[in-house]
Structures are given as C-alpha cells and as structure tokens.
Amino acid sequence: MEARRDIFQAIADPTRRAIIVLIALQAMTPNAIAEHFDTSRQAVSRHLQILTECELVNQNQQGREIYYQLEVNKMKEIDNWIDQFRKIWETRFNQLDEVLLTIKNKKK
Amino acid sequence: MSSSLLFDFTVNKENNTVNIKREFYADLELVWEAWTNPEILDQWWAPKPYQSKTKYMDFKVGGRRFYAMVSPEGVEMGWHIQDYTSINPKTNFKFLSVFADKDENPDLPGSNWDLNFSELNGTATVYISIYNESRERMEKMIEMGFKEGFTLGLQQLDELLLTLKK
Numbered sequence: 001m002e003a004r005r006d007i008f009q010a011i012a013d014p015t016r017r018a019i020i021v022l023i024a025l026q027a028m029t030p031n032a033i034a035e036h037f038d039t040s041r042q043a044v045s046r047h048l049q050i051l052t053e054c055e056l057v058n059q060n061q062q063g064r065e066i067y068y069q070l071e072v073n074k075m076k077e078i079d080n081w082i083d084q085f086r087k088i089w090e091t092r093f094n095q096l097d098e099v100l101l102t103i104k105n106k107k108k
Numbered sequence: 109m110s111s112s113l114l115f116d117f118t119v120n121k122e123n124n125t126v127n128i129k130r131e132f133y134a135d136l137e138l139v140w141e142a143w144t145n146p147e148i149l150d151q152w153w154a155p156k157p158y159q160s161k162t163k164y165m166d167f168k169v170g171g172r173r174f175y176a177m178v179s180p181e182g183v184e185m186g187w188h189i190q191d192y193t194s195i196n197p198k199t200n201f202k203f204l205s206v207f208a209d210k211d212e213n214p215d216l217p218g219s220n221w222d223l224n225f226s227e228l229n230g231t232a233t234v235y236i237s238i239y240n241e242s243r244e245r246m247e248k249m250i251e252m253g254f255k256e257g258f259t260l261g262l263q264q265l266d267e268l269l270l271t272l273k274k
Contacts, residue, residue, distance in 0.1 A: 025185070086117045087155075088155050089117060089128055089130075090115070091155040091156070092152060092153060092154075092155060093115065093130050093132075095151070095152035095155075095156065096132065096142060096152040097113075097132065097133070098152070099142060099148060099151045099152045100132055100133065100134040100138060100139065100142060101133075103134075103138060103142075103148070104134060104138070
C-alpha cells in the first residue's frame with residue numbers, strides 16, 4: 001500500500017527537517033546534502049525522494065547536476081510557519097528592550 | 109518586564125500587509141535613535157546568536173542601509189538593502205526592503221515598510237506596517253521570515269547534525 005504523502009510527513013523526520021533547513025538557504029545537489037550527514041547517500045536519496053513526493057522540494061537540472069530546492073509555496077501551507085516570522089520580531093524586540101535599558105542606565 | 113509591554117502582530121492576507129505594534133519603556137528620542145543609528149541597530153536587529161552587520165547606512169531620503177546577518181562562526185549571509193523613501197524625524201520613516209547578494213545586487217521584489225513612532229507618559233510605541241503590492245510579494249516576505257526563522261534554529265541544526273553523525 002502506498003503511504004500517504006503530505007507536508008507533515010515530510011517534516012516528521014529529524015533528518016528531513018535538517019535537509020529542509022539546508023536547502024532553505026540555497027539549492028543543493030544530493031552529494032552536497034549528503035556531505036552534511038554520516039548516513040549513507042542512499043538514505044539521503046530516500047529522504048529526498050519522500051520530500052519530492054510530498055512536493056516540498058523540486059528538482060532543478062543545471063548541466064549534469066540536479067539541484068534540490070525548497071518548494072516555498074508548499075511550505076506556506078503550514079500557517080504555523082508565520083509564527084517563525086513573529087518569533088523573530090519577538091526576539092528582536094526583547095533584545096531592543098535590553099539595549100534601551102543599557103543606554104538608559106549609562107545616562108544616569 | 110517585556111511581558112507587560114504591548115505587542116501586536118498580525119498578518120493580513122487580504123491586503124498583503126503585516127502589521128506590528130510594540131511599546132518600549134523608553135522615551136521617543138531614545139527609541140528613534142535605536143532604530144536609526146546603525147551602531148545601536150546592529151546590537152538588536154539580528155536574532156541571537158546571529159549578529160547584524162551594517163556595511164553602510166546613509167539615513168536620509170534617497171539614502172540606503174546595506175547590511176548582513178553574521179553567523180556565530182563569523183560567516184556573512186542574508187544581505188539586505190533598505191532604501192529610505194521618507195523621513196520625518198521622531199515621527200515616521202519609510203523604506204523599501206529588498207533581499208540582496210553580498211555584492212549588493214537586489215533580488216526583487218521587495219516590500220514597503222512604514223514605521224511610526226509616538227510616545228505617551230514615557231512609553232514609546234512603534235507601529236510598523238509592511239506592505240506588499242501583490243500576493244507574490246507578500247509571500248516572498250513570509251519566505252524571508254521563514255528563512256530567518258530557520259536561521260534562529262540553525263544552532264539547533266548544528267547540534268542535530270552532531271547527533272546524527274554519532
């Protein structure tokens with residue numbers, strides 16, 4: 001029986017999450033991705049295959065190399081990702097609170 | 109202390125706008141300075157453990173801030189351009205924010221930022237509206253946030269990779 005593929009399955013595995021993080025920054029070849037892991041290239045290929053079936057990554061042929069890149073549209077299906085954006089601002093503002101406090105204390 | 113300060117964050121998909129509102133326990137003058145002086149900006153703009161590094165900043169209409177995010181290992185990434193389009197001291201400023209590469213080549217589209225500053229009884233309020241003229245722009249920005257959100261998690265990634273290597 002063919003397993004159901006969805007985005008949540010894609011991110012359920014820690015190795016796949018790590019792969020997503022890697023290619024979120026830039027498209028990468030399977031070999032380049034595999035260099036970040038001590039698991040076999042076959043295992044990495046398998047993860048990439050699942051991510052592809054979940055439509056979370058797509059392949060982009062450039063010359064002889066195949067680059068895997070993140071399918072951001074798919075990622076957006078998870079509205080929770082917006083929380084990441086919110087979290088940045090929260091962190092930013094908390095840091096600004098500290099900076100303001102430091103400056104105020106210096107002035108006293 | 110920050111828990112009692114107002115913090116609103118809303119994403120409006122209908123008009124492609126992100127609205128952010130935040131109070132600060134400081135007077136308007138200081139808060140304005142913190143947002144417009146690159147030396148202070150770099151102290152808080154990047155989520156730790158990352159560091160904001162302003163290459164140059166010319167805070168005037170038609171001027172530009174070009175900055176990078178620097179990883180804990182000292183690697184520069186996530187370059188941004190901010191082009192100032194309007195400045196009313198201690199009240200408001202606007203800029204167009206665009207992703208860039210290390211050589212300052214813009215990766216359009218960008219988003220329009222509108223920042224308003226006010227003060228009441230020693231507490232300053234900053235109201236930020238980030239507008240995108242199209243859904244695509246909006247989504248691009250969320251993608252940016254997504255990337256930066258992941259940047260926050262990169263330290264955990266390092267640990268994760270270490271675990272996987274064992």
